[in-house]
Amino acid sequence: MPNLRTSRIRLAGAAATAVLATLSLGACSDGAGVKDEGASTTVQPSKNTNADSGTGASNAGSGSSSKSSNSAGSSGAKTSANGSGTAAHTPTSKTPAASSAEPVTCEGSHTKTVAAPLNRPLNHMLLTVTNTGSKSCYLYGYPAVRFGEAQAVPPVIEDSQPQAVVTLQPGESGYASVNLSAADGSGTNGHTVKSLSVYFQGRSGSESVGTGAHPSLPANGVHVDDSLKVTYWQQEMEDAINW
Secondary structure, three states: OOOHHHHHHHHHHHHHHHHHHHHHHHHHHHHOOOOOHHHHHHHOOHHHHHHHHHHHHHHHHHHHHHHHHHHHHHHHHHHHOOOOOOOOOOOOOOOOOOOOOOOOOHHHEEEEEEEEEOOOOEEEEEEEEEEOOOOOHHHEEEEEEEOOOOOOOEEHHHHHHHOOEEOOOOEEHHHEEEEEEEEEEEOOOOOOEEOOEEEOOOOOOEEEEEEEEEEOOOOEEEEEEOOOOEOOOEOHHHHHHOO
16 A cells, blocks of 8 residues: 555656646746746847947048048148149239340441540541440441531541451440541641531441431541541450551
8 A cells, every 4th residue: 555655646746747847838938927037138239220320430430531531622622722822823924025136237226426536546536336225236347427518438447347247235335446637747638527427337338227326526626638537347445446
């Protein structure tokens, strides 16, 4: 009998254990009456939230960077375009039109002629022509001088011809001397004159060009005779008065 009782008790315990197991499984499967504390206390952030948050931060950073970049770029563009004002606002300096470098022929309209009698050499007069124009000029040949009412011009001393044409820069002077009369008194038809005209030759030397000059003479005039002659124009005064 004791063995039978013991067997029944074991069977009843096993049955109770099976019933408890069945109830436990049912509670876990339907979720209606039992809360899953682990699941309810653990909050998993959604992937979309992370993505949105990241994108937002990224966009915010990008926007800030873009604004900074645009601002810097805009500022740079303004600086480049306006900056110190040199590129966009400073007017280009205009180079003044250069005057022609080609010399012209010296003549009375852009020169000043002075006649000065010399004590040495005796009975000589120095003609000084100064370029008062803005261009260089060529002083061709020799001066065609007319004293008083003379109809002809005196001859030139051929040996006085320079090796090159006299060229006068603006402000420079050229020279010629006039042998007024024979120093030994051998000249003929001597007389006093009180006016003088000087004419300029062109390249060909066969005719006068431009305007003549009318330099003043001493108040009591100068004495001339038939030995009157002139030198070619010279670049240096010394070369003129040596004849």
